[in-house]
Amino acid sequence: MLDAVGEVPRERFVPPDRRAEASRDRPVRIGQDQTTSQPSLVAMMCAALELRGTERVLEIGTGLGYQAAVLSHLAAEVCTVERHAELAEAARRNLDAVGIDNVTVVAGDGTRGLPDHAPFDAVIIAAAAPGIPPAITEQIVRGGRLVAPVSQRGVEQVLVYTRDPDGLTEQRRLTAARFVPLVTGSD
Ligand code: SAH
Secondary structure, eight states: OOHHHHHGGGGSSSSSGGGGTTSSOOOEEEETEEEEEEHHHHHHHTTTOOOSSEEEEEEOOTTTTTHHHHHHHHHHHHEESSHHHHHHHHHHHHHHHHOOEEEEEEOGGGGGOOOOTTEEEEEEEOSSSSSSOOOHHHHEEEEEEEEEEEETTEEEEEEEEEEETTTEEEEEEEEEEEOOOOSSSSS
């Protein structure tokens, strides 16, 4: 897990004028009023997916592509969706520039999941909502995992779920953290 974080040059996944901030374990602003989480939180969330390297993973909220780059080293294939077309475009360029070729970036509304690419063995949501959009749950294979920040009384709790025949079962709480909101619709 830490190897995957070590393999990704974070400064390539923040705006050029913020590269100096990339070496610190702190969130960094990435434009469009969005932020990229600190690497320790990305590592903790990716680790909670318990990937073995063979999975197809969906990420909701690409930003500039940092977490997708980390996941690309842990899974066989990553699909990631970003509602801001400009961020999606920049993420695609960032991933290409470091030679990552197992990530598909889609511009659109991730609250619908990505039906054309489903099903997924694991899903990670990088923006907070009061609940998990049902379309996403439906696109996870039985036994698959979901990690997502869920807003509860003004605080975001990062929760780990498994997909069961009836829907999602909450397994554990990873941590509390601040996240940008999951917004329905796309630019
Ligand atoms: N995963 C990114 C973090 C980006 S911040 C990283 O590793 O740096 C969360 C992102 O979620 C923002 O870019 C925001 O635009 C995006 N987002 C919010 N709601 C969304 C939605 N409905 N569909 C897709 N992306 C969404």
